[in-house]
Amino acid sequence: MLFWIYLLTTVVWMVFLIDFMTGIRKIPSLSSAGLSDSKEYISVIIAAKDEETTITQTLESLIHQTKPPDEVIVVNDRSGDRTGALIDEAAACHPQIVPVHVTELPEGWLGKNHALHLGSSKAAGDYLLFTDADIHFHGDTLRYAMKLMEKHKLDYLTAAPDLQARSLLLKGLISFFLFGFSYLKRPWTANDPASNKGMGIGAFQLIRTEAYQHMGGHEKMKMRADDDLALGQRMKEGRFSQMFVSAKQHLSVEWYPNLSSALRGFEKNAFAGLNYSFLLSISALFGVFASQILPFFLLFHSDPSVQIISFINVLLLFCLYILSTRAFTTYPLWLAAALPVSAALFLFMLARALILTWLRGGIEWRGNRYSLRELKQDFRDTKEDSD
Numbered sequence: 001m002l003f004w005i006y007l008l009t010t011v012v013w014m015v016f017l018i019d020f021m022t023g024i025r026k027i028p029s030l031s032s033a034g035l036s037d038s039k040e041y042i043s044v045i046i047a048a049k050d051e052e053t054t055i056t057q058t059l060e061s062l063i064h065q066t067k068p069p070d071e072v073i074v075v076n077d078r079s080g081d082r083t084g085a086l087i088d089e090a091a092a093c094h095p096q097i098v099p100v101h102v103t104e105l106p107e108g109w110l111g112k113n114h115a116l117h118l119g120s121s122k123a124a125g126d127y128l129l130f131t132d133a134d135i136h137f138h139g140d141t142l143r144y145a146m147k148l149m150e151k152h153k154l155d156y157l158t159a160a161p162d163l164q165a166r167s168l169l170l171k172g173l174i175s176f177f178l179f180g181f182s183y184l185k186r187p188w189t190a191n192d193p194a195s196n197k198g199m200g201i202g203a204f205q206l207i208r209t210e211a212y213q214h215m216g217g218h219e220k221m222k223m224r225a226d227d228d229l230a231l232g233q234r235m236k237e238g239r240f241s242q243m244f245v246s247a248k249q250h251l252s253v254e255w256y257p258n259l260s261s262a263l264r265g266f267e268k269n270a271f272a273g274l275n276y277s278f279l280l281s282i283s284a285l286f287g288v289f290a291s292q293i294l295p296f297f298l299l300f301h302s303d304p305s306v307q308i309i310s311f312i313n314v315l316l317l318f319c320l321y322i323l324s325t326r327a328f329t330t331y332p333l334w335l336a337a338a339l340p341v342s343a344a345l346f347l348f349m350l351a352r353a354l355i356l357t358w359l360r361g362g363i364e365w366r367g368n369r370y371s372l373r374e375l376k377q378d379f380r381d382t383k384e385d386s387d
Helices: 002-026 055-063 083-093 111-121 141-151 168-185 187-191 209-214 217-221 227-237 259-273 278-292 294-298 304-328 333-360 372-386
Strands: 042-048 071-077 097-102 127-132 135-137 156-160 162-164 205-208 242-246 251-254 362-365 368-371
Touching: 002 168, 002 187, 002 278, 002 294, 002 304, 042 055, 042 111, 055 071, 055 083, 055 135, 071 083, 071 111, 083 097, 097 111, 111 127, 111 217, 111 227, 127 141, 127 209, 141 156, 141 205, 156 227, 168 187, 168 259, 168 304, 168 333, 187 242, 205 209, 205 227, 217 227, 227 242, 259 333, 259 362, 278 294, 278 333, 294 304, 304 333, 333 362, 362 372, 368 372
Parallel strands: 042 071, 042 127, 071 097, 156 242, 162 251
Antiparallel strands: 127 205, 135 251, 156 205, 362 368
8 A cells, every 4th residue: 555655656746846847947047137227216115023133234235236226115013123223224324215113003914014015105116126124135136127027028026035044954944845835836837927826925026016006905915924925926816927036146035043933933824825724734744744754764664665666755855855955045955865854844843833823823923913713814805806
């Protein structure tokens, strides 16, 4: 029975491998079209909450672009540290920076979504760039992005940054997340006009203001914890032209400073990524264990046929893992050797996030609690509105 189960799994991994090798070629780099000399008015919108360690370098990297944005609207979302003061200091030095301070969160909103909505309502640009408060922009990033928008007549462009990490354990976890993200979300399909799949990466979402307003903006996804993915999906469903690109040479971010921060961050996103479905979540737990952890143990099975088919499974896993690591990160490829450890850690994080969500009846994020009931309702409303 084990042999036949893993023979089927082998076929599935082979299909994924072929799909990945074909699909990854459809993801261009941010710089693939060259540099733009566009004079279009660009408004950058940043939601910042307790980002005192990163906000200044993010703003400086934006202001010192070879084509600086015309305005940078920074929404200080109820920060309890020096974020607000640092934003004001930067605004005093650079007239492009527009500080907005939020002291209360309206009912029915996630903090970040409300901040982005508020920032966009104050923007004057023909193009809006939604980004995070911990992103480092390399010098020509905006000029490369605008060239792609012009060349391909895009309404929406999203870019994957280089995800930096300090520890090998955290790098392994991020690599495994990207591996799973690749075969589950198939991000390259966003570049296919015939596909109904969209893509959104919160680090960089450049959108024509007219298109953003037409599809209802962030007001149509008030409680979506996965607001970036939701924005990309809504753009695709609205039949707006979009492109997903790799920008690991042009954008960088330390996604999480340590493992404990990653655990907390995963609490917010895990259940949202599984459509707030406990059935789908349990299936994901068993699926990851059976397909990406158990084959390593079955290498020592007493039946040679099970050993052989498990070895083939493991080999295919390593191939996929290496390809996704090379495509989306600058990590060393030998990190693939830690695949079973990374898989086990990911499984623990997923189980922990689901248990905490169930016990709390929702998620806790940046000082606020959001009930599962209202998160599910907003998810259903968003889906119905898109349909």
